[in-house]
Amino acid sequence: MDDLIPIGRFSRMSRLSVKALRFYNEQGLLAPAWVDPSSGYRYYRRAQAERAEAIRMLRAIDMPIADIRDLLADDDPELTGKRLVAHRERLRARLAEQEQMLRFLQALIDRGGRVMPYDVIVKEAATIPVASLTLHTSLNAIGADMGRGFGTVVNAIGNAGAESNGKPFVIYHDVIDEQTNGDIEICIPVPAGTVLSGDPVRYRELPGGPVATTVHRGPYQEISPAYHVVTGWIEQEGIHPAGPPREVYLNDPRTVSPAELLTEVQFPIDKTPR
Numbered sequence: 001m002d003d004l005i006p007i008g009r010f011s012r013m014s015r016l017s018v019k020a021l022r023f024y025n026e027q028g029l030l031a032p033a034w035v036d037p038s039s040g041y042r043y044y045r046r047a048q049a050e051r052a053e054a055i056r057m058l059r060a061i062d063m064p065i066a067d068i069r070d071l072l073a074d075d076d077p078e079l080t081g082k083r084l085v086a087h088r089e090r091l092r093a094r095l096a097e098q099e100q101m102l103r104f105l106q107a108l109i110d111r112g113g114r115v116m117p118y119d120v121i122v123k124e125a126a127t128i129p130v131a132s133l134t135l136h137t138s139l140n141a142i143g144a145d146m147g148r149g150f151g152t153v154v155n156a157i158g159n160a161g162a163e164s165n166g167k168p169f170v171i172y173h174d175v176i177d178e179q180t181n182g183d184i185e186i187c188i189p190v191p192a193g194t195v196l197s198g199d200p201v202r203y204r205e206l207p208g209g210p211v212a213t214t215v216h217r218g219p220y221q222e223i224s225p226a227y228h229v230v231t232g233w234i235e236q237e238g239i240h241p242a243g244p245p246r247e248v249y250l251n252d253p254r255t256v257s258p259a260e261l262l263t264e265v266q267f268p269i270d271k272t273p274r
Contacts, residue, residue, distance in 0.1 A: 153186055168249050
């Protein structure tokens with residue numbers, strides 16, 4: 001008991017706030033060495049300062065709590081190294097995305113805050129037979145989930161002995177933002193009547209009908225203004241939306257640069273005036 005340190009002193013030693021120490025205890029990262037049963041006061045040992053410093057350092061480079069928990073549980077230096085390398089690559093990818101957004105911001109500044117011009121048209125979309133996969137996702141995970149989802153759908157089509165015969169697209173059934181998760185539906189057109197093996201990929205025929213649409217040229221991360229233009233046009237024209245929006249990917253990100261990507265944003269509509 002002689003080497004026990006009260007939480008306040010351990011906080012100063014570890015440069016972690018008392019609130020942070022309590023949080024890391026709740027998350028299973030750094031439990032007190034002893035808790036006074038009568039007062040509930042927490043005590044730590046000096047040897048725990050090294051673990052506290054590791055947690056502080058890893059959080060400073062924005063490593064998720066779950067990853068820190070796994071890393072600290074590893075006894076294998078090679079596995080620890082792999083986890084750190086994986087996080088380094090995530091940070092690099094995030095930096096590249098942020099640099100892209102900075103370029104987008106500069107373009108907005110250069111245009112005086114005006115969004116790039118979009119032409120909205122109304123066209124009749126045909127009924128489309130698709131191989132479909134619905135996923136529940138979050139803003140942070142949507143990119144990775146879409147990549148895996150398209151791979152799952154492609155494999156299901158191949159296992160059925162079929163081939164895709166149109167541009168892939170995603171239906172956004174919910175608004176997904178920092179606070180709200182939701183469902184997306186990954187769709188790849190297939191020949192009518194294609195028989196798939198079943199869950200999680202299913203065959204369905206997406207009904208046709210009129211859509212208000214525009215085409216965005218550039219990185220996927222910069223597509224939001226296209227949505228604003230189409231929804232603003234729908235509101236201005238007094239038209240009823242008739243279903244969730246879709247993003248149709250007109251070219252392949254593996255073969256063109258981000259600046260050359262073409263994405264069609266479609267909103268199903270009811271042309272009957274309000």
